[in-house]
Amino acid sequence: MTMAATFAKRLIGSRSSQILGTVNSSSSAARAFCSSTTPITATLFPGDGIGPEIAESVKKVFTTAGVPINWEEHYVSTEIDPRTQSFLTWESLESVRRNKVGLKGPMATPIGKGHRSLNLTLRKELNLYANVRPCYSLPGYKTRYDDVNLITIRENTEGEYSGLEHQVVRGVVESLKIITRQASLRVAEYAFHYAKTHGRERVSAIHKANIMQKTDGLFLKCCREVAEKYPEITYEEVVIDNCCMMLVKNPALFDVLVMPNLYGDIISDLCAGLVGGLGLTPSCNIGEDGVALAEAVHGSAPDIAGKNLANPTALLLSGVMMLRHLKLNEQAEQIHSAIINTIAEGKYRTADLGGTSTTTEFTKAICDHL
Secondary structure, three states, X not given: OHHHHHHHHHHHHHXXXXXXXXXXXXXXXXXXXXXXXXXXXXXXXXXXXXXXXXXXXXXXXXXXXXXXXXXXXXXXXXXXXXXXXXXXXHHHHHHHHHHOEEEEOOOOOOOOOOOOOHHHHHHHHOOEEEEEEEEEOXXXXXXXXXXXXXXXXXXXXXXXXXXXXXXXXXXXXXXXXXXXXXXXXXXXXXXXXXXXHXXXXXXXXXXXXXXXXXXXHHHHHHHHHHHOOOOOOXXXXXEHHHXXXXXXXXXXXXXXXXXXXXXXXXXXXXXXXXXXXXXXXXXXXXXXXXXXXXXXXXXXXXXXXXXXXXXXXXXXXXXXXXXXXXXXXXXXXXXXXXHHHHHHHOOOOOHHHOOXXXXXXXXXXXXXXX
16 A cells, blocks of 8 residues: 555646646745745635535545635525626635635536526636646556546637527527637647646647637647647647547547647546546646636535535545645645545545445545545
């Protein structure tokens, strides 16, 4: 187990620390957090379903590890806020803007009710332009693959998720896919900058430009333009359907993948499946103005909500990423090692990891490893 933990710290610890710096402006904010002697205030969205339970796990583990943080909690409203046109209140968004850092549990938007997506609201209102999700094999947890080590970088603000749909005539609806030069250049620059500064050798642009020649064509044009500034990075273009096949056959073929919004949503979940599922996958959204919002990307699992069965690993690992962003590296390493050691040991695992432990038992086991 010691060897597994050491390997995990080298592989996962370094990868989780890599994803949190924005291209432009978050480092100065992080230094300010680091130099402060007072507790850091961070926004916490416990979320829906199992969200409050796994958020409690994060708070308990952070407290046990002595993390100097004060949570400013905000919950999803039961009524639409006209200022945001969603169940997220304006005050909750202002909290993230003010604190510059946050952690978000799963949020559920009613399907087919005409309400604005909660996640879309966060991304749009806070200008969270890149979703960066590391995907790597966990030592001690066996899956079909044991050599996965890649990063998906997803454009987060436009594409098919622009939310522009309307009925043309009865029985015919139309959805608009928006691709802009500004957003494409921004996410491409982030991807190449990330690859260069973190020792990655290849950037793959994922697309369907053979069919969507204008939209995906513009995205590729921007990626090529940025690639010219990084001759030391190998650049390639891969059609989305072929990419899915290649990932399933041999995920080691990829390093950093950058793609428009919808493709990123699909590919990042596919990659999570290669290493054990969304319950083990951390994520962070990066904003131009220095905001970093880490999140668990799995669903709210209402079927097990309140039953003490949820796996808090994804939110915990996302919390570790948040700590690295704040330069609280010692606490981040302690918590990260405790999570990996608990999973590798195998005695305490939740049902989705093949065990029988409750959320409380799994959380306590992590705390005992601290």
